[in-house]
Amino acid sequence: MTAVSESQEAVSAAAPEHLAAAQLRRRSAWRAYELVLWLVAVALIFLLPSKALLLTEIAIVALFAVSLDLILGYAGIVSLGHGAFFGLGAYVAGLFARHYFTEPVTGLLVAGLASGIFGFAASFLVLRGSDLTRLMTTLGIALMLAELANQMAWLTGGADGLGGFTIGPILGLFEFDLWGRTGYIYSLAVLFLAMLIARRLVHAPFGLSLKAIKANRVRAAMVGVPANSRIVVIYTIAAVYAGFAGALLTQTTSFVSPDVLAFHRSADVLLVLVIGGVGYLYGGIIGAIVFTLLRDWLSVITPQYWMFWIGLVLVVIVLIGRENLARWHTFLPAPVQRVFKRAASWRPGVKLGGGG
Amino acid sequence: MSTVLETRNLVKRFGGFVATDNVSLTVQRGARHALIGPNGAGKTTLINLLTGSLKPTSGRVVLEGEDITGLPVHRRVSRGLARTFQVNQLFPDFTPLESVVLAINERERLGASAWAPLAAHAEAVDEAAGLLERFGLTDVMGERTSHLPYGKQRLLEIALAFAAKPRVLLLDEPAAGVPEEERHEVLAIVRALPAEVTVILIEHDMDLVFSFADRISVLVAGALFTEGTVAEIAADPRVKAIYLGEDA
Known part of the structure; x- marks a missing residue:
């Protein structure tokens, strides 16, 4: 009792700057549900080894959705073509493994880099215009890329997809197994690292300025936020993340289907965020769990x-x-x-x- | 006194309509300069031209001797030209603390910093806490802005502009819409703004204008009608005629 009232007194008597710092710290503190989620995700490696393929798919969709959340939930940029970056990452990872080097982490980074460069170039097209023009622009970019992959059959395998490559052991140490266990651990590790970085981004001044751009662009400019350059940066980062997700799909399945650039990828990931919610990062993961399980279950019945x-x-x-x-x-x-x-x-x- | 802000032959046309008609305005450093005029006189257009929300058809805007006509809004803010809005432009989901921290971070060029959390920038947090205290917002700094009473939102509106450490602060009807019981708090804050900050006040409330300003410019139909000290404007029969109607 006394301890509680004392600590309450201590807080109310504290100087405003300490209160302010405490409030800001609380905002970026790890929450219980985050810890539970990651512990469960790790435990599932041992508890549900037979479902590793499904779990891998969830992790990949989650990473893709987190990527979209960075631009939609934080900067307020709508996109109907986010699959472009996913598909590009998937193809680059496949081509890289086939022609150059089969080590997956290297391939992952190369795929992320390629998607990032493409995302950087594409970001200038979403700077201006309303939501509607952005939907059309992003959709157009994705459709063009899909058609390009389809036409360049000599490179991408066209409608047959890109196969004929194997993925080497991760860092030369861990072989992919038939049951997908290594694939799940690998995907989960990438998702976790990506989330750690995304958490830093959104809780830093950078993330606050993104939310300001989304909430009120007029006022954001009037407190000195250079909206355009911030949008270019986050769009590029989101493209890198989407490229990672695509590369993970290629590496865990040793195949690139032209389906990676299909329109439904972009639509599905939007649905995932509708289910999970935007603007707090975990919406992408929760949405991915619900969406994938729902689809898996419904497609059986x-x-x-x-x-x-x-x-x-x-x-x-x-x-x-x-x-x-x-x-x-x-x-x-x-x-x-x-x-x-x-x-x-x-x-x-x-x-x-x-x-x- | 030196000139801090001036416009040179500023013109803004919307199609055939001339919203700002060849305005050459000079504002002295540290002034309390009021901009008045009947509805539709082009006060808001002039403000938007000063802050960069609108690009002029012709003419220049000069801040502290440098031509800023081509600069975007956020660059003008970092050069010390901030404004408040007649209708609150806030971040509804932010707390006042987050809003003010945002403004301070941007001013200190921390806005692109993407690794350390907000609380790690201790100087910005301390300054934000001080600023919130000065504007009477300490007790509500952790609440959502959209839940605050209108008077508090109004104070936050001014605090956000002030957080940019402006040398010129444009106040667009700071007390507009504020209920009577909260009004004195807003006005006290406006009066207590530091003397070195030049304040340009757009206001309809003549009592506030005459008690606050030391210099008044009158806009009519987009053009600068007359300019003078408070006493000169108060004694000018033409200004009275404009406000009361020519036939009155």
Whole structure:
């Protein structure tokens, strides 16, 4: 009792700058659900070895969705062609393994670099214009790239896809196995590192300025935010991430299907974010889990009509409203809510104030 | 006194409509310069030309001796030209603390820093806390901006402009829409702005103009109608005629 009231007093008596610093620190602190998520993801390596292929797919879709979240959820740039960067990464990783070097980490970096360069060039096309023109521009870029890959059959294998290569051991040490276990660990590791970096980006001044551009571009300029250069940077980073995701797909399946550049890739990843929510990074991961499991489950029970059910789920989500789904816990009975709140605000180390 | 901001033969046309008609305005350093005029006189257009939101059809804008006519908005801000908006332009989901930290970071060229978290830039955080205290926002600094009372949002609007450490601050009707009980707080903040900051005030409230300004420019139909000290403008029968109507 006394300890609690003392610590509360200490906080309320603290100088405003300490309060301010504490508030800002809390904003970027690791949350309980993040730790749980990563622990579960690691535990699944051992608990569900038979589902490694599905888990790998989730990790790849998640990385792709996180990439889109960086531009959509933070800078507010809509895109219907984010699959372009995914597909480019997938093809570059395949071609690199086939013609140059089969070590996957090198291939991953090369694919990310290629997508990043393409993303940098494409970013100048999304600087101007409204959401509608951006949708059309990004869609156009993706369609052009898909057609290009289809026409350049001598390089990409055209409609047959690109095969005939094997991926070497990771860093020369870890062989890919038939059951996809290495592939899952590899994909999860890449997703985790990418998330660590993305977390830093969005909690740094850079991320705050992106959110400002999304929230109110007029005012953002008026406090000195150079919106264009920030958008170019984040668009490039997002393209690198999407390229990584595409490369992971190539490397874990040893094949590049022309499907990697198909329109549905760009649409699916948007759906994933609609399901998971934008602007907090984990929406991409949660959405990827729900979307992939749903698709996997529905395509087993109704192989022909699974798209219908996905569509229905989306309609329901839109009807209920994302913000209501995000605060689902507020509809629970009060005692249950308190338990959740305590769990959610728990983090290792010192307690801040009385909680409350 | 030296000139801090001036416009030279500034013209802005929207099609056939002349919104700003050959305005040559000179503002002295440290002045409290009011810009008044009836509705549609082109006050907001002139402000947008000064801040760079609009590009002039012809003419120049000069800040501290340097031609800034071609600079985009954010570059003018970093040169010390900030403004508030007649209708709040805030970040609804940000807390006041985040908003002010953002403005300070951009001013200190930390905005592109992408690794260390916000709290790691201790000087910016300390300054933000001080600024929020000065503007009476300390107790609400952790709340969502959209949940704040209008008067507090108005104060944040001014605090955001002030965080850029402007040498020239354009206040576009700072007390507009603020309920009576919160009004004195906003006005006290405006009056307490440091003397070295040049303030250009656009205002309809003549009591505020005459009590605050030391110099007044009157805009009519996009053109500079007259300019003078408060006493001169108050005594000018033509200004009275414009405000009360020519036939009154």
